Amino acid sequence: MVLFDAFDHRTETRILMSQYAQEDQALREELITHGELIPIEPGAQAVVETTNLRMLATVTDLRYAEQEPRGGIFQRVVVALDVTVKQLPPEGAAAGNLGPAQAV
Numbered sequence: 001m002v003l004f005d006a007f008d009h010r011t012e013t014r015i016l017m018s019q020y021a022q023e024d025q026a027l028r029e030e031l032i033t034h035g036e037l038i039p040i041e042p043g044a045q046a047v048v049e050t051t052n053l054r055m056l057a058t059v060t061d062l063r064y065a066e067q068e069p070r071g072g073i074f075q076r077v078v079v080a081l082d083v084t085v086k087q088l089p090p091e092g093a094a095a096g097n098l099g100p101a102q103a104v
Helices: 019-023 025-031
Strands: 014-017 036-039 045-049 053-064 074-085
């Protein structure tokens, strides 16, 4: 799961990674080039703060599918997002012109 601000090209990306991804060194090395790695587990939190917003993501529920690779495929992930808009981005700032309340 990747968290970022689509309106700010300088956003720092947070990657909530599965147990399998945490244990796979090659996968971790690939993911670290895209952002900060955060092990996903109930209660885990990630903060994304940009010029436009501050977002606190909290994992409230997590279940893995009973299939291979173990701990690699999510059956259910629930993430509560607490988003505070600091300023609205300029009109048409992002591709698709998404509104501030839409998810990407």
